[in-house]
Amino acid sequence: MTIHEFCFPTTVRFGSGARHELPTALSQRGWQRPLLVSDRQVAQLPFCQEMVTVLTAAGLKPIQFSDLGGNPVKSQVVAGVATFQQQQADSIVALGGGAALDVAKAIALMAHHPGDLFDYEDGKPLVRPVDRPLPGLVALPTTAGTGSEVGRSSVIADDATQAKKIIFSPRLLPALILADPELLVGLPPAITAATGMDALTHCVEAYLAQGFHPMCDGIAVEGVRLVGRHLRRSVAQGDDLEARGGMLAAAMMGGVAFQKGLGVTHSCAHALSTVYDLHHGLANALMITAAMEFNQVVVAEKLATLATAVGATPTAAGFIDWLEALKADIGIPTQLGAVGVMAEQLERLVAIAVTDGCHQLNPRSCTTDDLRALYQAAGIG
């Protein structure tokens, strides 16, 4: 596969083997001591070890930081900043999924900024400004889901309360993305399916979200088309590089498109992750059908456009049927109850979902009764 370059919204080098450009990319920018941020599992994989060897052989001094796992929390960022400073790192390489990316961005922010990470929480009164240059950040995504590599925000939870805080600044956008489908080859089918459903949900919800953003709309529709072509194959044949590449592109497109906004699927999913620690992509996958059935009365035409993009019957019902078939084919359970989500937590889920900002831009406004009905329609146990 040829390696392509495009600069939107940052420089992306895309294609099989793109990871091999890392030593040159760092050296050209004058970066000698990269902090290599990855989670514990990725750190054990051959390509991570290979990267350390190759960087060292090129005369660079990589410093590994892989004390991460699960959803990102502030203590991981604090530890990463300490390593960055003690080892006098001069740049950051994020190798991993959304969690590693988010931690890497937050380390980049706090490497040269004073105070506490949460002083920079988006929308907080007296929020501290992100007004200093950040160390250069290179992202090598190993999942196709969150699209965090093209995003300008980082979501980090408080260790004690698990409350998620959003840090936002255009300076958090990586300077370079090396998008290499070969890095996704070993991803297990269940993670491929769940992360892929997150990418799909970003594209679908961005397209349906309220607001005028024809550029995001165009990207979102093409992202849905790519998921339609490539997600089943990525799950069934993990070494299909064309399918992996298609999903890697779709995930970045979802990440760009949701600048416009998301919707009620994400509000319900965020509550499921808070209460049950469910994987974010799986939570979206479990909610999206009920959410689209709720939305279809106000966005039937748009859902029909998405149905056309994936080759389904060109109606809202056609798109919803396609979603159900896709989920069945890639092994997503049909009911919330199947993953242990039970009615005794229903009111807590509703209370969290209603305070989540995503549904504010949903095409159909949601009351607490609507949210309760959505969880019930999604098969709460």
Ligand SMILES: [Zn+2]
């Ligand atoms: Zn998401």
